[in-house]
Amino acid sequence: MAKIRMTTPLVEMDGDEMTRIIWKMIKDELIEPYVDLKTEYYDLGLKERERTGDQVTIDSAEATKRLGVAVKCATITPNAARVEEYNLSQMWKSPNGTIRAILDGTVFRAPIVVKGIEPYVRTWTKPITIARHAYGDVYKNTELRIPGAGKVELVYTPADGGDEVRSTVHEYAGAGIAQGIHNLDDSIASFARASFNFALDTHQDLWFATKDTISKTYDHRFKDIFAEIFAAEYKERFDEAGIEYFYTLIDDAVARVIRSEGGFIWACKNYDGDVMSDMVSTAFGSLAMMTSVLVSPKGYYEYEAAHGTVQRHYYKHLAGEETSTNSVATIFAWTGALAKRGELDELPELVDFAHRLEQATINTIESGIMTGDLAAITSLKNPTRVNTHEFIRAVAERM
Secondary structure, three states, X not given: OOOEOOOOOEEEEEOOHHHHHHHHHHHHHHHOOOEOOXXXXXXXXXXXXXXXXXXXXXXXXXXXXXXXXXEEOOOOOOOHHHHHHOOOOOOOOOHHHHHHHHHOOEEEEEEOOOOOOOOOOOOOOOOOEEXXXXXXXXXXXXXXXXXXXXXXXXXXXXXXXXXXXEEEEEEEOOOEEEEEOOOOHHHHHHHHHHXXXXXXXXXXXXXXXXXXXXXXXXXXXXXXXXXXXXXHHHHHHHHHHOOOEEEEEHHHHHHHHHHOOOOEEEEEOHHHHHHHHHHHHHHOOOHHHEEEEEEOOOOOEEEEEOOOOOHHHHHHHHOOOOOOOOOHHHHHHHHHHHHHHHHHOOOHHHHHHHHHHHHHHHHHHHOOEEOHHHHOOOOOOOOEEOOHHHHHHHHHHHO
């Protein structure tokens, strides 16, 4: 059989631990038998990030700006234990945070819904999409350990030589900690427009939530920019489409989300979106059943799984033990990137292949063949629990 051709490469960002093992299986057994796969490869494994001083992460993001579409494997964001385990020179920042800052987009995450995996929240009958701002907050922060008594201030020094503005963060009587975060009006505006456009494209209501009653400058700026852009550019289009833009405080939004039936987009600031996407994905069944795509207003797309590197399974794999790791979100990262590449390059057969691979994956689960995480929660009778490789082979057989 002639393989499906590609004209422009994808940016391929390899990753860490068990997801790196799965990454190769998916390429070898689900994609390369059918597609003449063209990628520009970047190894974002932690060892290579250490070797290059994290330059490889920056290079992969710049390549995404050049080629337009990327697919990314899950990567380790090191903590103190990882620094010791991998003998790192420093605690490297999140690769996702670095890439998102360079591309400046919005991350849209939605659950993959299959029959037999019912949400833990019984009122949810439709998917909930999380729109996560992909810039700033704690992912671009500056932190300090405060050793003893003293004062921490925020200081703004105007570039034109005007008067400094100073604000006291806290007067310390003893040891403590401090953190500085920032954001940009332009990035918030891009976040707002991406969210409004996605709502129109998918014909879904859009909710947005912050804590502006407490954060009267930082969070309130998000609220104001969303409101201004909606009124000036989107209200009439939303009215014509019969969809709603709704703002509320984030604690009220959480209560409303739990009582809802789903079927809307929930826009969140960067950290809020990180947490809430994990909550939504788990409540819909599994962290490994969540799609994730970073959409830049400049036309860049980066697809990835929303979960981590599955460290516990990786150690079992290294010990020669059987694992039953769910590969669905990683498969859908590949299919999302291939479909977008096919769409941009006007290759309908590549788009069709991506959709067929997604359907084969869903059909495999709905036939009762699934990994252990899904077998433990499915309502299907007598599911067949398979290991990591057996599931990918089952999908390959359906292809």
